[in-house]
Amino acid sequence: MKIDQGNDLSKIEESFIDNLKYRTKGQIQNLLSGLSKIKGIFFREDNLIYVDLKDKTNRKNFVALHELGHGILPWQNELSLALDNKSSLSMDVEEQFELEANLFASATLFQHERFNRELEKLPLSIKSGMALAKKFGSSNHAALRNYVLKSRNRCGMIVLDKIPEPKWNKPFCSLRNLFYSNSFLQDIGELSIPEAFGYKWGFAQDFKHKRRLHEAGEIEFTNIVGDTINCKYHYFFNYYNAFVFFFPADEKKKSKTKIILKNV
Numbered sequence: 001m002k003i004d005q006g007n008d009l010s011k012i013e014e015s016f017i018d019n020l021k022y023r024t025k026g027q028i029q030n031l032l033s034g035l036s037k038i039k040g041i042f043f044r045e046d047n048l049i050y051v052d053l054k055d056k057t058n059r060k061n062f063v064a065l066h067e068l069g070h071g072i073l074p075w076q077n078e079l080s081l082a083l084d085n086k087s088s089l090s091m092d093v094e095e096q097f098e099l100e101a102n103l104f105a106s107a108t109l110f111q112h113e114r115f116n117r118e119l120e121k122l123p124l125s126i127k128s129g130m131a132l133a134k135k136f137g138s139s140n141h142a143a144l145r146n147y148v149l150k151s152r153n154r155c156g157m158i159v160l161d162k163i164p165e166p167k168w169n170k171p172f173c174s175l176r177n178l179f180y181s182n183s184f185l186q187d188i189g190e191l192s193i194p195e196a197f198g199y200k201w202g203f204a205q206d207f208k209h210k211r212r213l214h215e216a217g218e219i220e221f222t223n224i225v226g227d228t229i230n231c232k233y234h235y236f237f238n239y240y241n242a243f244v245f246f247f248p249a250d251e252k253k254k255s256k257t258k259i260i261l262k263n264v
């Protein structure tokens with residue numbers, strides 16, 4: 001299997017799509033209108049993967065591995081063509097083949113044990129997740145998610161989306177994802193978190209003021225049985241989403257590693 005260097009999705013031509021359409025007997029008929037949103041294609045007949053080569057972020061590594069997953073997971077043989085967009089490339093996707101391709105991509109990218117070993121050396125910080133993204137060539141989103149899910153510390157992550165044209169005095173960012181580490185769930189349980197956030201939430205203020213990165217947040221959460229949990233939070237905004245990495249204020253981790261991130 002190889003990545004097609006000639007058919008770059010960022011400058012894809014209609015003739016290419018027409019050809020695919022013809023050869024897949026119209027399976028992608030409704031595609032053209034949404035073409036700009038397609039991030040990756042797997043086409044079994046040619047054993048080819050198409051990704052957006054203009055995408056300079058590490059996201060394309062994940063996309064390529066996702067498409068590879070469609071190609072090599074044996075029980076997906078019946079799938080002749082996959083067209084992937086933001087939602088099929090999300091870890092929240094419910095469609096079985098898409099989820100499998102995402103899990104394949106994540107496991108391959110992060111090389112399970114190696115990721116865990118690296119994680120153990122690093123301090124409890126959002127910067128650790130970002131450093132792991134650089135090291136493993138993944139997006140910040142994917143690495144931060146994995147960082148939280150694999151952490152032995154009690155911690156969690158809120159991913160924020162912008163609400164387009166929010167009403168005055170109403171929430172202006174929404175909850176995209178929420179992850180917890182196992183020890184957080186065991187010790188504290190799930191938090192009571194709304195679907196959208198306005199000014200009363202410190203991290204929503206960070207979002208409103210377009211803050212980029214800080215490790216100085218303090219916040220009170222309530223869990224679903226009504227206990228108050230005093231937490232610290234670290235905040236990072238990558239111009240698409242904001243990431244709020246939180247952990248109980250008394251959570252400690254010993255690490256001698258100091259993280260210096262360049263070009264953030």
Ligand SMILES: [Zn+2]
Nearest residue numbers: 082084098101
């Ligand atoms: Zn897919």
